[in-house]
Amino acid sequence: MGIGMTGQERFEQLIASDEKVEPTDWMPEGYRKTLIRQIAQHAHSEIIGMQPEGNWITRAPTLRRKAILMAKVQDEAGHGLYLYSAAETLGVGRDELVEHLHSGRHKYSSIFNYPTLTWADIGAIGWLVDGAAITNQVMLTRCSYGPYARAMVRICREESFHQRQGFEIMLTLCRGTPEQKQMAQDALNRWWWPALMMFGPHDTDSTHTQQSMAWKIKRVSNDDLRQQFVDMTVPQAEYLGLTIPDPELKWNPERGHYDFGEIDWDEFWRVVKGFGPESRDRLAHKVRAWEEGAWVREAAAAYAAKHRKEAA
Numbered sequence: 048m049g050i051g052m053t054g055q056e057r058f059e060q061l062i063a064s065d066e067k068v069e070p071t072d073w074m075p076e077g078y079r080k081t082l083i084r085q086i087a088q089h090a091h092s093e094i095i096g097m098q099p100e101g102n103w104i105t106r107a108p109t110l111r112r113k114a115i116l117m118a119k120v121q122d123e124a125g126h127g128l129y130l131y132s133a134a135e136t137l138g139v140g141r142d143e144l145v146e147h148l149h150s151g152r153h154k155y156s157s158i159f160n161y162p163t164l165t166w167a168d169i170g171a172i173g174w175l176v177d178g179a180a181i182t183n184q185v186m187l188t189r190c191s192y193g194p195y196a197r198a199m200v201r202i203c204r205e206e207s208f209h210q211r212q213g214f215e216i217m218l219t220l221c222r223g224t225p226e227q228k229q230m231a232q233d234a235l236n237r238w239w240w241p242a243l244m245m246f247g248p249h250d251t252d253s254t255h256t257q258q259s260m261a262w263k264i265k266r267v268s269n270d271d272l273r274q275q276f277v278d279m280t281v282p283q284a285e286y287l288g289l290t291i292p293d294p295e296l297k298w299n300p301e302r303g304h305y306d307f308g309e310i311d312w313d314e315f316w317r318v319v320k321g322f323g324p325e326s327r328d329r330l331a332h333k334v335r336a337w338e339e340g341a342w343v344r345e346a347a348a349a350y351a352a353k354h355r356k357e358a359a
């Protein structure tokens with residue numbers, strides 16, 4: 048810290064010079080709270096996000112697909128754990144965060160409240176949901192808070208593998224029988240709009256964007272990220288020979304971007320408020336797994352206590 052500098056001045060200097068804020072640095076209470084909210088929501092999303100895909104592990108079409116899917120779902124668990132650890136560096140306990148998820152006080156991403164009806168949904172999730180997740184998370188590797196930014200570097204590498212495996216499932220289906228191609232198209236029809244919703248409300252309706260960008264927690268706004276995602280994904284859909292379910296989707300040469308239709312914001316807010324098609328089941332399943340796993344946590348704690356005692 049510079050001589051005579053207050054914590055506030057040092058914090059502002061770190062932000063202005065694009066250096067990382069670390070857990071031991073002074074930080075404004077609002078900055079800490081915003082990070083806890085966002086990182087916890089992100090961690091919860093990774094954990095709840097295991098369910099839609101977990102649903103297909105027993106029914107994956109080949110042994111290879113099953114092994115890949117199991118590895119992917121385990122990666123999501125790992126991401127949840129890094130992110131809970133990153134949140135803990137801000138002085139909040141993991142049990143408290145889990146309790147807030149279970150009681151419905153904390154949110155998680157709207158996308159995980161939709162059902163996975165066919166195998167093609169697993170392709171669509173990898174391609175679109177992980178694709179949207181990377182678009183958002185690449186900017187988070189530059190987040191001003193060190194532990195979150197560093198967790199994101201590894202997570203993005205893994206998400207990039209997830210995205211490719213999803214695209215490869217879609218490609219295989221699209222090169223298969225007409226029925227398989229139709230299954231891929233149906234999955235795209237159902238996942239396209241929810242994937243666009245992952246980026247959050249329009250910038251004009253976003254509560255946190257302005258402040259989070261000033262603090263360099265978010266580096267790109269919700270609408271700009273959504274546009275990046277559309278621009279990246281349209282050529283991929285063309286390559287697959289699939290049609291994006293948006294009659295207003297059109298290249299705009301003046302803007303150098305695709306124009307696209309309006310999201311159904313009523314649906315978005317309904318899902319965010321806990322009334323998505325699978326919302327109730329997702330949370331109930333998570334709480335049940337937590338309760339049924341209590342003995343594992345107790346046994347692990349007893350084992351650790353025994354070893355501490357022996358070491359002492």
Ligand code: FAQ
Nearest residue numbers: 089092093096123155156157180244245247253254255256
């Ligand atoms: N769902 O003011 P903003 C994954 C809420 S990726 C639910 O714009 P902010 C990988 C927002 O919390 C998915 N709620 O908020 C994977 C706020 O409410 P609050 C997770 C949403 O934070 C792939 C209100 O609306 N990724 O899991 C959503 O500045 C496949 C106003 O919004 C992350 O969490 C939504 N979609 O920007 C796993 C990334 N959008 O809190 C398994 C980190 C907004 O005031 C399988 N998070 N809300 O009550 C972020 O980048 C940001 O938090 C945004 C929202 C961009 C999501």
